[in-house]
Amino acid sequence: MDQFQQPIRVRMAPSPTGFLHIGGARTALFNYLFARHMGGTFVLRIEDTDRERSEKKYEEAILQDLRWLGLDWDEGPERHGSYGPYYQTQRLSIYAGYLNQLHHQQKTYACYCSPHELEAERQELLKRKKTPRYMGKCRSLTDQEKKKFEQEGRSPVIRFKVDESKVIEFDDLIRGKVQVDPKNIGDFVIAKGDGMPLYNFAAAIDDTEMKISHVIRGEEHLSNTPRQLLILKALNLKAPLYAHVSIILAPDRSKLSKRHGATSLGEYQKLGYLPEALFNYLALLGWNPGDEREVMTSAEIIREFTIEKMTKSPAIFDVQKLSWMNGIYIRNANISELSQNIKPFLEEAGFSVSEKDPVLIEKIVEGVRGNLEHLNQIGNYADIFFDEKFKLEEDAKKHLKDNQEVATEILEALLRLLEKYDHMDVKAYETIQEELKKTVKAKGKLLFLTQRAALTGKLKGPEMVFICTTLPVASLKKRLQTVLTALS
């Protein structure tokens, strides 16, 4: 009962041992949504106890990616709160205190088994078709035995004594009642010999110490939960409520990994996915608003979000649907913001954006955004607006060659008509086209396609009127001359 009165506090607890992946981002998102919906607090905690693998660059990337997605935390790195520090390596004295307490309660013991011995035990159990686990060899070592091991140069780890007599049970907010037989767990390591805590111990302690009310995390932690519960119970600490979110799978139903393409948030950013689209898409992977809405703003999603509407079954990450959604966000984006966002992608595609009039860039973006599913594709559509990229593509060249005589007539006539203009608007364009129809034999598709081929070097693209009113007349003339020369 009292859990409903306690303030809502959730956390995202990444370890800086790699970049933020799609799955981690989604877990963070669900925590964020729950916190914002409930008016609670979203805590970010850095689980950096694995010193060998943790790196500052990963931590920085994770923070950057979370911010990019729009998941601002209320407490954590760079955001001071009352439950810090928010780096586990800065909380060592806290863990030491609890470790000491467990030691005095005789709930822990030092284990001197070597990795080799543990592996042998594991293999043995596997062979006997049993769940591999630590069987408690060092559970009741005498002082003398310990001394002997120390003299052999072995360094101990601290294991937690698992009480095998009682079945562990908890209510998962997503999965319902979960029961685990402790006989399948085995005394697990909670700290290294030097006192550095391991995940199950540190996470359990921090969750209560930071007054976390709901732990929303990936399903891969479901089997860790009984261990954490055991630790909390031994210390007489209050356990949070748990919600284990199903994991995200690759299209072949295996775990999402590098071979399936982009997996980190940073990669999606580089491909030109908009954070709003990813936010929306990820929220729909394992959750739905209960009606048929799909394209929703973050405010809408926050308003509708509840844990009850989360799905139990794993979901496959479908880039195609994400791309569709991204296309919608691109089409609906504010044009000046979008143009701003798209500039780096244009630069990357080799266009000299800085030399162009910003108004022109906006116009180009406006004209071609309908074709884009992600910003990275801009180069394929914007090239026709940059003279330095002008080039006759094979199919366009073929069209012109196949109709050489008519084409020459059309293009020469067009060039003559253009003489009267130094800039063009829609009206001028229409006048020119009317005149053109009167002067040349060709009409219909042939007339238009020929102009398109010569003016853009391609057979497909935006509307001709858009192209002609966007490009400077000088460019149009230049292109016509180039093509005419090539044709003669």
Next chain:
RNA sequence: GUCCCCUUCGUCUAGCCCGGUCCAGGACACCUCCCUUUCACGGAGGUAACACGGGUUCAAAUCCCGUAGGGGACGCCA
């Protein structure tokens, strides 16, 4: 191998708790048509699923049992 979790169109999902309104609804993808002297956008249709087997019931996607399949965990990683 053992333990745990999961199972509705190819994919994301609604419906399942409280059986009939479901010969299962929406979305992506795919196909067709319309719009468009091109492409895209947009619009209108279409193909496509209750994993399987038993039971309970007048009636089961919905309840029960079993089987199969998939996933996760089994670390001095998190």
